[in-house]
Amino acid sequence: MNKEITRQERADALGGMGCKRKRVEDARFTQGKGNYVDDIKLPGMLFGDFVRSPYAHARIKSINTDRAMALDxxxxxxxxxDLRPLGLHWMPTLAGDKQMVLADGKVLFQGQEVAYVVAKDRYIAADAVELVDVEYEELPVVVDPFEALKSDTVLREDLVAEDGSLPDGAHGPRKHHNHIFTWEVGEKDATEQVVSDAAVVAEETMYYHRTHPCPLETCGCVASMDKVNGKLTLYGTFQAPHAIRTVVSLISGIEEHNIRVVSPDIGGGFGNKVGAYPGYVCSVVASIVTGVPVKWIEDRMENLMTTAFARDYWMKGKIAATPEGKITGLWCHVTADHGGFDACADPTKFPAGFMNICTGSYDIPTAYLAVDGVYTNKAPGGVSYRCSFRVTEAVYFIERMIEVLAIELNMDAAELRRINFIKKDQFPYQSALGWEYDSGDYHTAWDKALKAVDYEGLRAEQAQRVEDFKAGKTRKLMGIGLTHFTEIVGAGPVKNCDILGLGMFDSCEIRIHPTGSAIARLGTISQGQGHATTFAQILATEIGLPADNITIEEGDTDTAPYGLGTYGSRSTPVAGAATAMAGRKIRAKAQMIAAYLLEVHDDDVEFDVDRFVVKGAPEKFKTMKEIAFAAYNQAIPGIEPGLEAVSYYDPPNMTYPFGAYICVMDIDVDTGVTDIRRFYALDDCGTRINPMIIEGQVHGGLTEALAVALGQEIAYDDMGNVKTGTLMDFFLPTAWEVPNYETDHTVTPSPHHPIGAKGVGESPHVGGVPCFSNAVNDAFRAFGLRHTHMPHDHWRIWKTANELGLHG
Ligand code: PCD
Ligand SMILES: [Cu+]
Known part of the structure; x- marks a missing residue:
């Protein structure tokens, strides 16, 4: 008996969009067969290691390498x-600043690269590092950005002219020798007017502390210069391999076609691996000088102390409203601590990233934002941690401001949000700070979330808890953390987003093989997100071949089409769109071939899951598999054989994922210990490609949010010493601290994305941090607390309780 295969069964067989396809990359990861940069071993390879500064600010009097060189x-x-004659002692940063590759006369942060030792193995290299004699003369250290703007101490002597004047920086005039830029958006006068006329104004200053994504794998590379062919191959932990190739070419003078950059498997990136590090440049130079490959791999302390940090934003806000709670204006000033060099990776026109998304999910008619970037004696960076573009800071800011305003108005914070949300029919929505939100349905998501947790019930329980606490019946308080975030991902439209002049499009190239399988290559690079799984799903649906028969390849600049890489949750919005578009080009040609084979007009066949069928005659069809074979044989006369396509996609707009998060937390007033009883996360990332991967992304992002909100921090002492440079001091949550997350979703497709998908990787972090923080602050609201700074570790919470007089 021949049971007829249904349309649904044919669709299921493809493993296309919307299905919980198992991650294809996990077969090798779970068997220890991943190929990370440290797994690359080339014949004759040498090892590099850095001599690093113990001081945060010092003049280099001398460097003596004799003892090190004498070591066998x-x-x-x-x-x-050694680098100066080559012009490589300084390198450009992605933010338009420049950074020392090796200490040139002075050092500006603890751990800064001073000398690079190359040896036969990494142990000898490490021993030799100890034998390099560096004479330092300590200079005054500036770790506070507000002090930096007043200090006589000049950090960047290279940015002060001979006559003492200050040349403009990459983003305009500078106010002080330790000032980097001022960036202003919105209407200053109008906003200040609204604030001064308002019936109610809430003001708060909040510090979003410096932290670090601390990926499992640290940064590293292997540089291999083939002197005979003049070819340089650079393997490394790069989130943007093509951009690295262009930068290496520009600074080294090696022709770009003679450089091959390869990102092998990456053990987590989280923005930490976007920028260019001195280790890359030194390894390339060392390979050119020695003629053999040179490997450099950071250790954990080097990674934590010297590579791209996140945040370090002081945000001062004023939010104005009517007595009924309708928000009328938002004012924000940020003092941004960038460390010794401005090494952010924001699009050129956005020196503070997309901080101007800080009006959040709310219809705020008037707003103004100003950001001052400042140099201090800390490590450079500022690009990373599940939002390379400062959206996490922006969302934290507005979601805390809303809470503070709710206190000022003596109003419920959920209700305050609801009456200010941008309404569904207002999309596309033009924000006061310049963005066009593509789509959203905030009320639906919010109501679903509140209902799911029985919000009213929780508030009643909380009120009872306060009563009980006051009556001495309990020592535990209960906090309800709320957040409704709007993300902005998918940088981005080339018209306003570029890095070093490279437009932020992305790409996909597809080759269909005769037997109906395929390879697709993209300009992005997975660091654990599962691109090999999900991009094949997009294609399965678009071209009607099984996802299992489609190989996804990323990260080798010799084969992949040019793209700007993976960060800022841009892969799905940009490369994902390119993938769908390239798939559609394949389909268009397949349609012609099918019509030719079926001897009908092109318009008389239509696509149906995995085949083209003659309209009105479903028994007459050609499957995509058949068409693929025909493309290499009976292709239409006069038309090129083969079935290939490439798409370079320049998105018309960003995508605006959003979500509603609720955290229920119990806090022990006497110990400051937090216990997360519930965490509900509703995410709307438009069309969902792989629900299982999305869920994994949400779990990971929330856990990183928990870390940052509740303890993780890169802290400095007054001397500029990093106090949290090891995993003994740097908080990484384990299964012990992590709750059982409840995930949920709504689907509001992006109207301009070919498959309606928005990014999701960053969202849980962006929304999670304020949610945890709001829960802590909310627990003490009944006792008069307005705001406390993160990280809310047990000690700080205990202190808050103590200051509020709760310890009797
Ligand atoms: N609708 C949708 C969306 C999405 N998806 C999925 O999911 C994922 C993600 O996505 P996205 O959102 O687009 O993103 P991407 O671009 O891919 O990535 C990036 C992100 O991602 C995240 N996640 C992750 N995971 C892992 N595992 N690892 C890692 O490293 C990481 N990192 C992090 C970060 S930090 Mo930055 O860089 O800071 O900016 S940004 C970021 C992929 O796979 C995709 O496909 C789906 O499915 N659907
Ligand atoms: Cu972002």
Whole structure:
């Protein structure tokens, strides 16, 4: 008996969009067969290691490499003096600043690269590092950005002219020798007027502390210069391999076609691996000098102390409203601590990233934002941690401001949000700070979330708890954390987003093989997100071949089409769109071939899951598999054989994912210990490609949010020493601290994205941090607390309780 295969069964067989396809990359990861940069071993390979500054600010009096060079197995020791003739002692940063590759006369942060030792193995290299004699003269250290703007101490002597004047920086005039830029958006006068006329104004200053994504795998590379062919191959932990190739070409003078950059498997990136580090440049130089491959791999302390940090934003806000709670204006000033060099990776026109999304999910008619970037004696970076573009800071800011306003108005914070949300029919919505939100349905998501947790019931329980506490019946308080976030991802339209002049489009190239399988290559690079799984799903649906028969390849610049890489949750919005578009080009040609084979007009066939059928005659069809074979044989006369397509996609707009999060937390007033009883997360990322991967992304992002909100921090002492440079001091949550997350969703497709998908990887972090923080602050609202700074570790919570007089 021949049971007829239904349309649904044919669709299921493809494993296309919307199905919980198991991650294809996990077969190798779970068997220890991943290929990470440290797994790359080339014949004759040498190892590099850095001499790093113990001081945060010091003049270099001298460097003596004699003892190190005398050690058996040491091949070379590079200093700035060796790089100077090549013009490589400084390198450009992605933010338009420049950064020392090796200390040139002085050091600006603890752990800064001073000399690069090359040896036969990494142990000899490490021993030799100890034998390099550096004479330092300590200079006054500036770790506070507000102090920096007043201090006589000049951090960046290279940015002060001979006559003492201050040349403009990459983003305009500078006010002080330690000032980097001022960035202003919105209407200053109008906003200040609204604030001064308002019936109610809430004001708060909040510090979003410095933190670090601390990926499992640290940064590293292997540089291999083939002198005979003049070809440089650079393997490394790069989130943007093509951009790295272009930057290496521009600074080294090696022709771009002679450089091959390869990102192998990456053990987590989280923005930490977007920028260019001195280790890359030194390894390339060392390979050119020695003629053999050179490997450099950071250790954990180097990674935590010197590579791209996140946040370090002081945000001062004023929010104005009517007595009924309708928000009329938002004012924000940020003092942004960038460390010794401005090494952010924001699009050129956005020196503070997309901080101007800080009006959040709310219809705020008037707003103004100003950001001052400042140099201090801390490590450079500022690009990373589940939002390379400062959206996390923006959302934290507005979601805390809303809570503070709710206190000022003596109003319920959920209700305050509801009456200010942008309404469904207002999309596309033009925000006061310049963005066009593509789509959203905030009320639906919010109501669903409140209902799911029985919000009213929780508030009643909380009120009872306060009573009980006051009556001495309990020592535990209960906090309800609320957040409704709007993300902005998918940088981005080339018209307003570029990095170093490279437009932020992305790409996909597809080749269909004769037997109906395929390879697709993209300009992005997975660091654990599962692109090999999800991009094949997009294609399965678009071209009607099984996802299992489609290989996804990323990260090799010799084969992948040019793209700007993976960060800022841009892969789905940009490369995902390119993938769908390239798929549609394949389908268009397949349609012609099908019509030719079926001897009908092109318009008389239509696509049906995995085949083209003759309209009105479903028994007459050609499957995509058949068409693929025909493309290499009986292709239409006069038309090229083969079935390939490429798409370079320049998105018309960003995508605006959003979500509603609720956290229920119990806090022990006497110990400051937090216990997360419930965490509900509703995410709307438009069309969902792989619900299982989305859920994994949400779990990971929330856990990283928990870390940051409740303890994780890169802290400095007054001398500029990093106090949290090891995992003994740097909080990484374990299964012990992590609650059982409840995930949920609504689907509001992006109207301009070919498949309606928005990014999701960053969202849980962006929305999670304020949600945890709001829960802590909310627990003490009944006792008069307005705001406390993160991270809310047990000690700080205990202190808050103590200051509020709750310890009797
Ligand atoms: N609708 C939708 C969306 C999405 N998806 C999925 O999900 C994922 C993600 O996505 P997205 O959102 O687009 O993103 P991407 O671009 O891919 O990625 C990026 C992100 O991602 C995240 N996640 C993750 N995971 C892992 N595992 N690892 C890692 O490293 C990481 N990182 C992080 C970060 S931080 Mo930055 O860089 O800071 O900016 S940004 C970021 C992928 O797979 C995709 O496909 C789906 O499915 N659907
Ligand atoms: Cu972002």
């Amino acid at each position: 197995g040491v091949v070379a020791v590079l200093t700035a003096d």
